[in-house]
Structures are given as structure tokens and as C-alpha cells.
Amino acid sequence: MGAQWKHAGRLQNSSKRSALTGKLVKEIIVSAKIGDPSPDNNFRLRAAVEAAKKQSVPRDTIERAIKKGAGLLDEQVQFETISYEGFAPHRVPVIVECLTDNKNRTAADLRVLFRKGQLGSQGAVAWMFDRLGVVEATIGQAGVDIEGVAIEAGAQNMEPLEAEEVGAGQTGARFFAEPSDLDSVSKALGQMGWTVTLSELSYIPKSIVELGEAEKKEAIEFLQAIDDHDDVHRVYTALK
Numbered sequence: 001m002g003a004q005w006k007h008a009g010r011l012q013n014s015s016k017r018s019a020l021t022g023k024l025v026k027e028i029i030v031s032a033k034i035g036d037p038s039p040d041n042n043f044r045l046r047a048a049v050e051a052a053k054k055q056s057v058p059r060d061t062i063e064r065a066i067k068k069g070a071g072l073l074d075e076q077v078q079f080e081t082i083s084y085e086g087f088a089p090h091r092v093p094v095i096v097e098c099l100t101d102n103k104n105r106t107a108a109d110l111r112v113l114f115r116k117g118q119l120g121s122q123g124a125v126a127w128m129f130d131r132l133g134v135v136e137a138t139i140g141q142a143g144v145d146i147e148g149v150a151i152e153a154g155a156q157n158m159e160p161l162e163a164e165e166v167g168a169g170q171t172g173a174r175f176f177a178e179p180s181d182l183d184s185v186s187k188a189l190g191q192m193g194w195t196v197t198l199s200e201l202s203y204i205p206k207s208i209v210e211l212g213e214a215e216k217k218e219a220i221e222f223l224q225a226i227d228d229h230d231d232v233h234r235v236y237t238a239l240k
Contacts, residue, residue: 023233024052025065026099030079032069039066043186047135047199054197081233084110085126086119088219088237092209093125096226097234106231113229116222128238129203133182135175136161136198137189144171153188154181176204205238 031045039046045066052062067073080103084096094117100106111119135155150158153175161172177185179201186199211219219239227235 019228019230020055021052021057021061022230024048024055024057025061026079026233028052028062028065029069029077030081030099032066033071033077033079037066037070037072043183043190043196043199046190047186047196050195050197082106083122084114084119085122085124086114086117087125088117088222088239090209090211090215090219092117092211092219093128093205093238094223094226095125095129095203095236096232097236098229098231099233100231109229109231110226113222113226116225126203128207129205129236131179132156132202132204133177133179133185134198134200134202134204135177135182135186135189135196136172137175137194137196138166138170138172139192139194140170142169142171146171146173149173149189149192149194150175153185153192155185202234203236205236207238208240209238210240 027048028045031042031048035042035045037045039049049062068075068077078101079099082098082100082103084098086094088094096110098106146158146160155175155177157176159174161174166172175185175189182199182201186196189196216239223235223237223239226232
């Protein structure tokens with residue numbers, strides 16, 4: 001079924017790692033702002049914290065982000081969520097979710113980035129995707145029956161995580177659920193000993209676009225440029 005698009009080699013240089021850290025911190029801030037500031041009572045925040053830990057974000061940075069989102073610091077948080085829809089080169093559908101403190105700046109930048117593709121209106125491509133809850137989780141055991149785990153947790157479907165996303169001696173999986181069941185599936189997995197590193201509503205393409213090597217390279221370069229923007233939080237696409 002596929003997850004949000006993540007370009008290859010994202011962590012292979014320091015500038016990409018710094019950008020990723022910024023996006024992880026922003027997710028923690030927003031999660032703490034819109035929900036309970038305690039990770040024990042907020043599965044989105046708990047997943048954001050686990051994802052940050054996985055990328056070695058310092059504990060002090062994580063704790064400060066939680067306090068900032070919860071309004072416990074003097075700094076004001078005014079992030080807005082904005083979505084853009086359109087096509088990457090070769091008519092590949094794409095949805096871009098942004099978290100920004102300046103929507104005019106973000107809108108101008110995204111219009112420029114979409115010049116190599118096609119920016120559409122709201123709803124232009126959303127109908128090509130299903131809106132589902134997605135939970136990514138790992139457990140410190142190899143060879144776990146993830147289909148059985150999905151059934152027990154109340155998930156609709158599941159797929160194994162790619163090998164590079166899972167440590168040695170672990171099992172990792174992506175679980176899909178109805179939006180209303182997202183929290184219950186996350187909670188059930190946690191109670192079963194799984195570490196949840198992502199728990200959010202996502203756009204899952206109804207069909208996949210396959211391109212030739214040259215066309216795919218062009219589409220990926222477009223997606224990389226979009227994803228590298230500081231305000232871009234999630235990129236969803238139908239590209240295989």
C-alpha cells in the first residue's frame with residue numbers, strides 16, 4: 001500500500017540530517033500543542049518523540065519542543081497546516097502538507113517549486129487517495145507474525161517495513177486503520193510491546209504510477225526539491 005514518500009539518501013549528509021531534525025522538532029511542538037503535552041496520553045506526541053529519538057535528537061531538544069508546544073515557554077507557537085495538491089512531472093499525483101508560521105511565504109515558495117510540475121486546486125488529486133490512519137512500529141524480535149498482530153490490534157491491513165528501516169533482530173511493520181481507529185490501534189500495539197514511531201492520518205494512493213527510468217528520475221528530483229523545503233512536513237505521492 002505504501003507510506004508517505006521519503007527520498008533515498010536523506011540522512012547521508014549533514015544538511016539533510018539538520019533539516020530532518022527541524023521537521024521532527026516541529027512535529028513534536030504541534031503534537032504537544034493540539035493534544036495532551038504528556039507522551040503517555042498523546043499517541044501522536046509519543047510517536048513524534050520516538051521518531052526523534054530514533055534519529056538521535058538530543059533529549060533536551062525534545063523536552064524543550066514539548067514545553068514550547070504546551071505553551072510553557074515565553075516563545076509563541078503559531079504554526080498553521082496548509083495542504084497543496086497537484087502533479088509531479090509525468091502526471092504523478094502529489095499532496096504536500098506544510099507546517100508554517102508564514103503561509104504567504106510558504107505559498108509563494110510552493111508555487112515556484114511546482115513550476116516543474118502542476119499545482120492544482122484543493123481536491124484536484126485528493127480523490128486519488130484514501131484517507132487512513134497509519135501506524136509504524138517495531139518490536140525487538142525477528143520473525144513476528146505481523147498479520148496476526150494487525151488482527152489483534154484492530155488494524156485493517158499491514159505491510160512490513162523495509163529492511164533499512166528496521167534494526168537487526170527486530171520486526172517492523174506499517175499498520176493501516178480507519179481514521180477513527182488510529183488511537184486504539186496505536187494503544188493496542190504499545191500494550192503488545194511494540195514501539196510506535198509514527199501515528200498519524202495519511203493519504204494512501206488508490207493506484208500506483210509506474211514510470212520509466214528517466215521519467216522516474218525527473219519525478220524524484222521534483223519530489224526531493226519539495227521535501228527539502230523547511231515548511232514541508234509530509235509529501236504523499238502515487239509514484240512507485
